[in-house]
Amino acid sequence: MEKMMNVQALLELLExxxxxxxxxxxxxxxxxxxxEFLEELPQDKIVVVFRALPKEMAAEVFSNLxxxxxxxxxxxATDQEVSAIVEELYVDDAVDMLEELPANVxxxxxxxxxxxxxxxxxxxxxxxxxxxxxIMTAEFTDLKQSMTVSQAIAHIRRTGxxxxxxxxxxxxxxxxxxxxxxxxxxxxxxxxxQLIADLMETDVITAETTEDQEEAVARMMKYDFISLPVVDxxxxxxxxxxxxxxxxxxxxxxxxxxxKMAAMAPSEKxxxxxxxxxxxxHRILWLLVLMISGMITGGILGQYEAAFAAMPLLVTFxxxxxxxxxxxGSQSSTLVIRGMAVGEIQLKDFAKVxxxxxxxxxxVGVVLSxxxxxxxxxxxxxxxxxxxxxxxxLFVTVMLAKTVGGVLPMAAKLCHADPAIMAAxxxxxxxxxxxxxxxxxxxxxxxxx
Amino acid sequence: MEKMMNVQALLELLExxxxxxxxxxxxxxxxxxxxEFLEELPQDKIVVVFRALPKEMAAEVFSNLxxxxxxxxxxxATDQEVSAIVEELYVDDAVDMLEELPANVxxxxxxxxxxxxxxxxxxxxxxxxxxxxxIMTAEFTDLKQSMTVSQAIAHIRRTGxxxxxxxxxxxxxxxxxxxxxxxxxxxxxxxxxQLIADLMETDVITAETTEDQEEAVARMMKYDFISLPVVDxxxxxxxxxxxxxxxxxxxxxxxxxxxKMAAMAPSEKxxxxxxxxxxxxHRILWLLVLMISGMITGGILGQYEAAFAAMPLLVTFxxxxxxxxxxxGSQSSTLVIRGMAVGEIQLKDFAKVxxxxxxxxxxVGVVLSxxxxxxxxxxxxxxxxxxxxxxxxLFVTVMLAKTVGGVLPMAAKLCHADPAIMAAxxxxxxxxxxxxxxxxxxxxxxxxx
Numbered sequence: 001m002e003k004m005m006n007v008q009a010l011l012e013l014l015e016x017x018x019x020x021x022x023x024x025x026x027x028x029x030x031x032x033x034x035x036e037f038l039e040e041l042p043q044d045k046i047v048v049v050f051r052a053l054p055k056e057m058a059a060e061v062f063s064n065l066x067x068x069x070x071x072x073x074x075x076x077a078t079d080q081e082v083s084a085i086v087e088e089l090y091v092d093d094a095v096d097m098l099e100e101l102p103a104n105v106x107x108x109x110x111x112x113x114x115x116x117x118x119x120x121x122x123x124x125x126x127x128x129x130x131x132x133x134x135i136m137t138a139e140f141t142d143l144k145q146s147m148t149v150s151q152a153i154a155h156i157r158r159t160g161x162x163x164x165x166x167x168x169x170x171x172x173x174x175x176x177x178x179x180x181x182x183x184x185x186x187x188x189x190x191x192x193x194q195l196i197a198d199l200m201e202t203d204v205i206t207a208e209t210t211e212d213q214e215e216a217v218a219r220m221m222k223y224d225f226i227s228l229p230v231v232d233x234x235x236x237x238x239x240x241x242x243x244x245x246x247x248x249x250x251x252x253x254x255x256x257x258x259x260k261m262a263a264m265a266p267s268e269k270x271x272x273x274x275x276x277x278x279x280x281x282h283r284i285l286w287l288l289v290l291m292i293s294g295m296i297t298g299g300i301l302g303q304y305e306a307a308f309a310a311m312p313l314l315v316t317f318x319x320x321x322x323x324x325x326x327x328x329g330s331q332s333s334t335l336v337i338r339g340m341a342v343g344e345i346q347l348k349d350f351a352k353v354x355x356x357x358x359x360x361x362x363x364v365g366v367v368l369s370x371x372x373x374x375x376x377x378x379x380x381x382x383x384x385x386x387x388x389x390x391x392x393x394l395f396v397t398v399m400l401a402k403t404v405g406g407v408l409p410m411a412a413k414l415c416h417a418d419p420a421i422m423a424a425x426x427x428x429x430x431x432x433x434x435x436x437x438x439x440x441x442x443x444x445x446x447x448x449x
Numbered sequence: 450m451e452k453m454m455n456v457q458a459l460l461e462l463l464e465x466x467x468x469x470x471x472x473x474x475x476x477x478x479x480x481x482x483x484x485e486f487l488e489e490l491p492q493d494k495i496v497v498v499f500r501a502l503p504k505e506m507a508a509e510v511f512s513n514l515x516x517x518x519x520x521x522x523x524x525x526a527t528d529q530e531v532s533a534i535v536e537e538l539y540v541d542d543a544v545d546m547l548e549e550l551p552a553n554v555x556x557x558x559x560x561x562x563x564x565x566x567x568x569x570x571x572x573x574x575x576x577x578x579x580x581x582x583x584i585m586t587a588e589f590t591d592l593k594q595s596m597t598v599s600q601a602i603a604h605i606r607r608t609g610x611x612x613x614x615x616x617x618x619x620x621x622x623x624x625x626x627x628x629x630x631x632x633x634x635x636x637x638x639x640x641x642x643q644l645i646a647d648l649m650e651t652d653v654i655t656a657e658t659t660e661d662q663e664e665a666v667a668r669m670m671k672y673d674f675i676s677l678p679v680v681d682x683x684x685x686x687x688x689x690x691x692x693x694x695x696x697x698x699x700x701x702x703x704x705x706x707x708x709k710m711a712a713m714a715p716s717e718k719x720x721x722x723x724x725x726x727x728x729x730x731h732r733i734l735w736l737l738v739l740m741i742s743g744m745i746t747g748g749i750l751g752q753y754e755a756a757f758a759a760m761p762l763l764v765t766f767x768x769x770x771x772x773x774x775x776x777x778g779s780q781s782s783t784l785v786i787r788g789m790a791v792g793e794i795q796l797k798d799f800a801k802v803x804x805x806x807x808x809x810x811x812x813v814g815v816v817l818s819x820x821x822x823x824x825x826x827x828x829x830x831x832x833x834x835x836x837x838x839x840x841x842x843l844f845v846t847v848m849l850a851k852t853v854g855g856v857l858p859m860a861a862k863l864c865h866a867d868p869a870i871m872a873a874x875x876x877x878x879x880x881x882x883x884x885x886x887x888x889x890x891x892x893x894x895x896x897x898x
């Protein structure tokens with residue numbers, strides 16, 4: 001059950017400016033809920049409530065705020081307050097914040113930070129977007145081989161306050177090179193006098209700072225890790241990726257795929273926060289490309305003008321034919337694109353996918369054509385040849401659509417392009433053109449036109 | 450970096466039947482990798498290697514195997530071996546396995562389990578699909594308010610071996626009712642003599658066994674939890690949901706949405722493991738529904754037969770017009786459906802979405818229409834009125850498509866239907882019908898037909 005926050009009571013305390021009682025009430029709430037509460041307040045009230053927060057909650061609440069709310073707070077805070085916030089934040093959260101802020105505010109924040117924090121932040125800001133380095137955090141639990149279990153536990157109890165995840169401990173040598181790993185569970189279950197060197201797992205699965213974040217996420221999912229150590233080119237431990245970041249990446253990547261597959265340029269911002277102009281920009285390029293392809297289809301259709309001038313009835317089946325082709329194709333392409341995204345389908349499965357789609361399409365095609373044939377005979381009694389034309393064209397369309405839809409995403413991958421490009425819209429356009437040619441070829445053969 | 454397994458060496462040891470060396474070599478590998486290795490072997494070899502596994506690895510490897518491989522092992526194992534596997538598995542993994550096995554094998558497994566394990570498994574099997582109960586695990590760390598920190602740590606060190614996650618500790622009363630929560634980090638950072646009662650957080654965020662798993666996942670993501678306690682109707686702690694299950698659910702749910710949005714019935718099995726018949730069954734219903742809707746569009750088109758008989762050129766613009774409408778609409782519906790799935794867009798944002806889509810569609814519509822107008826004037830010089838007809842129809846189509854596409858998923862939600870139903874295929878079909886009527890109405894007004 002989600003705990004309901006007593007928003008009304010908080011607002012009343014705020015109204016009465018009883019900051020002491022407000023502070024006490026906030027202490028009872030979860031930081032994520034407080035952040036949500038702040039988002040709903042007018043700008044001047046945001047600052048008042050934020051200042052009333054107990055110091056130990058402020059950074060956590062701050063890291064859960066939207067970028068524009070963070071900016072409001074930073075802009076009305078003193079240099080000392082800014083410094084306190086930055087030092088309390090985990091480096092990855094601080095970097096996320098800075099990436100969203102305008103340049104002058106970033107300057108001020110960096111100036112307020114301590115030199116070592118500033119150096120760390122600058123280093124993180126240099127990792128490319130979507131790299132492992134850009135999502136990792138610099139705080140982790142660092143043990144030495146020579147420690148005993150009780151020394152290690154004492155070490156964690158002394159230093160653990162600064163590490164985002166104490167659940168997995170990493171063992172490094174004097175040169176910060178990663179030597180081993182053990183979980184806090186293994187540590188707790190061991191005997192006090194055992195040596196870390198004897199307990200740790202030495203075959204450590206890691207990620208590199210420059211690797212794609214998606215690969216690190218896939219690795220964590222595969223091994224069910226709650227954190228993954230990140231090393232630089234020299235094998236030195238520089239940070240860890242924690243599972244909460246992984247969940248965010250998973251959600252982002254899925255959203256990106258949804259956008260690409262609906263023929264949009266992927267956007268970083270949530271829908272309601274994106275401007276109309278930027279939404280339009282993200283959509284128009286693909287619409288233009290596909291519109292121009294649609295014109296080509298129209299050109300093909302133009303070559304059969306004589307046919308549908310002689311028999312206008314033929315035109316009325318076009319929407320049903322092209323829509324069904326598009327839908328049949330996008331079913332196949334969606335399954336294959338998703339299968340590749342989650343790593344289930346690989347390039348070596350090309351023949352398997354083709355053969356599967358061929359058989360599925362024949363099954364589906366037969367059923368759809370039969371339904372169509374019967375329906376046409378009932379609606380247009382006597383017009384057997386028209387019914388046969390439409391049914392045959394539909395069968396061929398479904399077969400082509402499904403095999404093309406299943407195979408093109410893999411072909412894209414083979415050419416090192418993003419398979420998601422071969423989603424519904426493009427498949428539909430391709431299948432449209434083919435199915436219309438097939439339809440009119442069959443019509444010209446079977447019908448007296 | 451993913452560690453490469455020395456598959457060749459393992460195969461050689463297997464070939465030489467040197468089980469002792471094989472066992473030693475396997476001990477060096479990760480359980481997930483061993484499971485992958487087993488999947489590639491022929492059936493008889495699977496059993497040999499599985500038997501060679503050190504006992505403490507066997508259950509972990511087993512839970513990472515595909516259902517059909519698990520079945521091979523269970524069927525060739527003695528009752529005693531089956532019992533050992535079941536007792537070692539976490540209850541949620543055991544239940545996942547049983548759900549995939551044929552009834553006679555399930556019976557055998559349950560017979561081999563200890564009575565209390567059997568009772569627990571039976572209880573878990575009764576939770577409905579997609580409920581929180583179906584993904585939770587029964588093993589967790591259970592503390593009492595009266596314990597001191599050092600007693601609690603000693604308790605965990607004594608009993609922790611059985612709990613899937615020791616990272617968050619739950620505090621219960623004598624009646625197993627959940628009273629509080631604290632992380633192992635908080636426990637380690639506290640003083641030895643402090644009381645659990647004074648350290649624990651009492652406002653616990655929980656899930657109920659019968660709740661939808663998606664809600665529990667959303668809650669864990671919101672609060673960045675690595676486990677969530679699950680209570681029954683009486684508030685008694687019955688299990689926890691761990692973050693690895695959450696990642697699996699997230700991936701499943703996204704896949705389901707992809708499937709629904711491409712007009713398919715969602716399937717539980719991965720693509721390559723699904724039979725042709727079952728794939729066809731999942732696809733055909735929606736194709737039929739949409740095909741019949743396409744026929745209605747054809748019927749509408751039939752009413753304008755006179756128009757395109759008089760001017761066949763009009764027909765050649767139909768694919769461009771309907772495709773662009775479909776694409777424009779599916780862009781909007783995809784963004785809104787996804788926004789609702791991740792909780793960013795709520796029903797109260799209805800007016801905001803409508804207003805945003807209206808403005809975006811006007812921008813996009815103007816650009817597309819202008820490009821089209823210019824192109825038509827170049828291709829068909831002198832035919833100004835045809836160019837104007839197509840450009841106008843395109844503008845209206847894009848506007849309708851985007852507003853309808855943005856608003857219909859929210860309307861579906863309002864009627865307690867799944868918003869994903871209003872994805873590309875259905876929006877395309879709806880927009881097709883409207884845009885054709887608009888097109889021919891404009892044509893009949895502006896052109897001499």
